[in-house]
Amino acid sequence: MTNAQITLVQIDNYGPWTVTPEPRREVDLQTLQSRLYADLSQLIGNREGYVFFTRFDNMVAVTNGLSMDDHALVQESIGNRYPVTVSLGVATGTSPVQALADATDQLQDAGSAQDKARREILRGRTIDEEFRTDDDIQIAHFDVNDMTGNFTDEVNAFDSFIHIEQGYAELMKYMREAHDSLSFFVGGDNVIAVCPKLDEREYQDAIQHVEETVEVELKVGVGSGRVPQDAGMAAKHALETCRADGSRVEFQ
């Protein structure tokens, strides 16, 4: 069994801030959002976790190995460097979707995402050290088969992107509904999913579903670990095996 520790990162009262006193320049919002994400990547990544940009105003992190004190420091560091603050909800569970749902509850119970008075909430709980195992995280790294040869170098850049987005939209929905997994587009033609303990047949099923539904051919490398970084790196190596061998699903 896996035991994912999931953290929901929510920028406090962000929507209203972006239009107060009047709409702020998009270029500054884009810069703010992407740098905040880059900083969280470093803050959480330096502690062997992963964070995904998701909606940018709501980001999802896999934080096995980070204590509540670590979370507090991440929150303080952002507050020291940005014009906005973040709230953090933390929860754990065998199903990543359920863990995120519980983490979301922590913040929803504290007030609305657009409540001016709800700031820098930090709630939830992490996995006790004694219950942590080397298989707590399963990460799957998907990419699109021969994306460069068939698309990037052949059709216009937007049609390439539509191809990837259709694949992602279908995969994220199916993996969530059929397999309790959280899938995130991470750039290029790559999607990284945080999964419960799935086997090869279940990944084959997901790949087949996406191919039949939206005609996007995927392959996937799967890795496990005590912390997200190890699981993710194992998944990358497994994906390299797919590339070398022409296979569609590889575990490492």
Added chain:
Amino acid sequence: MTNAQITLVQIDNYGPWTVTPEPRREVDLQTLQSRLYADLSQLIGNREGYVFFTRFDNMVAVTNGLSMDDHALVQESIGNRYPVTVSLGVATGTSPVQALADATDQLQDAGSAQDKARREILRGRTIDEEFRTDDDIQIAHFDVNDMTGNFTDEVNAFDSFIHIEQGYAELMKYMREAHDSLSFFVGGDNVIAVCPKLDEREYQDAIQHVEETVEVELKVGVGSGRVPQDAGMAAKHALETCRADGSRVEFQ
């Protein structure tokens, strides 16, 4: 008629670089990509253009007002500060999709995105100053109706995100096929589209299509300008009017 100037920004040989000599840490790739995008936002935004992160390894910019010299300086500045370089293809036209297709051709003709020898290409042409007008750009800023009340504060963060992604995947495809427009998710529940000269009926049509197909309710503010920044800011103000009045489509 509009006359969009579109620039395709492509990181040179990025895919192979990310796995050479072996897969690089995801945290560093995420940091690199999002900061590169933030820097392009500033470099292009300081010249009143817009850039969208798209796939991160392929980004799309609207660059009316930037000369080829400006493009060269942006390219040089990135080369001076990153371990990767970028190629730029520039094209113009009444249809944003066609302009992007032409910009893509410029780069594809120069070699594969994964060709090690193809570096820092800069090709294409900008609009001659004498042909520029105050309506060259039309930008539409969409968001999801009552996203916070119905979703962010109610369901788990991933299901909120699925709702947004389904809406975006459908909108981007429909706007491209039916209306020659390029639509980009920009965070939160926001999508910004670069459009040819569309009228209210056409925006109503797109909103209705998305609502009927994937049950996502959108509204949209539309603005025009000589440069992307002005068109985009007008669109934001129009969207504020939608919020204030409860309307679904507003022009400013």
Added chain:
Amino acid sequence: MTNAQITLVQIDNYGPWTVTPEPRREVDLQTLQSRLYADLSQLIGNREGYVFFTRFDNMVAVTNGLSMDDHALVQESIGNRYPVTVSLGVATGTSPVQALADATDQLQDAGSAQDKARREILRGRTIDEEFRTDDDIQIAHFDVNDMTGNFTDEVNAFDSFIHIEQGYAELMKYMREAHDSLSFFVGGDNVIAVCPKLDEREYQDAIQHVEETVEVELKVGVGSGRVPQDAGMAAKHALETCRADGSRVEFQ
């Protein structure tokens, strides 16, 4: 005659902010300061100006070519992305020191740097377009003779640094008192000075003074231009000539 346009950038109420409610982590302050400076470098540099980090909480920029509107946009962009705001005082003159004194007055007249109510001041005036000339800026780029061979590769890193700092402290003071110039350490063994119209004899004098007083041997390349970027790049090329020819002062 030169005609420098100098901008004083002052973080509002920064000292008190760094210790409220209690001292903030030094690592975050360092990150904030150096990124704020990097962003100003880009915001002002993309408009062909120069900015120097100086004290970090007070930075000095050479802004020939930037209008008051440009200044307002720089100020707004920082306010949109940082937890602190900046005030800007702008002044011009044949003497860079006098111009900075006038720019300082603009802010001092508006209140104390540690007055909580004094925020985002923008005062002063820029050079009218009709009075701008191609010699408005003179920039001198100094470095230490054979720093790497004699120091970096030979003595411990702190003693190398002491050597540079003693040279800089003496040069900055002498250039200010004897030659009305503003000199800034910019990293490595480099100092960039913004000068009135000085001739070769005056640079020889400054170099000789530093050598006699603190035994640091300098050389210098000097350039002129309508905007800081052009003057600064000319100075760099002149310094390359010094390196190639073994000369101590070169103009370009």
Added chain:
Amino acid sequence: MTNAQITLVQIDNYGPWTVTPEPRREVDLQTLQSRLYADLSQLIGNREGYVFFTRFDNMVAVTNGLSMDDHALVQESIGNRYPVTVSLGVATGTSPVQALADATDQLQDAGSAQDKARREILRGRTIDEEFRTDDDIQIAHFDVNDMTGNFTDEVNAFDSFIHIEQGYAELMKYMREAHDSLSFFVGGDNVIAVCPKLDEREYQDAIQHVEETVEVELKVGVGSGRVPQDAGMAAKHALETCRADGSRVEFQ
């Protein structure tokens, strides 16, 4: 006794890179340098260390608590995100100056700072866990008495800066020669010094020397700790006590 672990961070072959094939724009170099420093601040600071910008091409870090593996990860992360690489020399000792000298030797033995073939050196040794104590680091945080009231709000910004720089140049030299300490300007009117076990009399001596020599009045807070972050934060609190009580030297 203290036992400082000092790391010299040196950008590989940086000088030649800045002028190859011809001088790079100063604005990009300034951005690169200050961001590289900000990233090191985060990478090392997230592991409870301190890093000082020093010359920017040579930075000095206090790294008690970081293993050689941590150093390797910092080095890899920079290499993944910048167009330049860094070499790291690590050494320990009761005298911070001697430790830095030994760390410098590690890199000098590996080749010149401007040797194209010397890249990403990582040499030296860290303190064995069993020998670490709660007093390994002593940090002193100096600032200038009533800087804002007497200078920032009264004289021009450059003369304020000269006052600070003269004080710093004298302090850094005296603390190195008389007290084996490494002192670094960190912005504003602040200097942070890494010291061996000094007592109140020795700090009084240094303050008095600077006041007599260059007429700059300093005060100082001193803290100790197992890691730089704890020692530095204690020093900040001690400096707050100076501010509250009007004293010149405080230990915490």
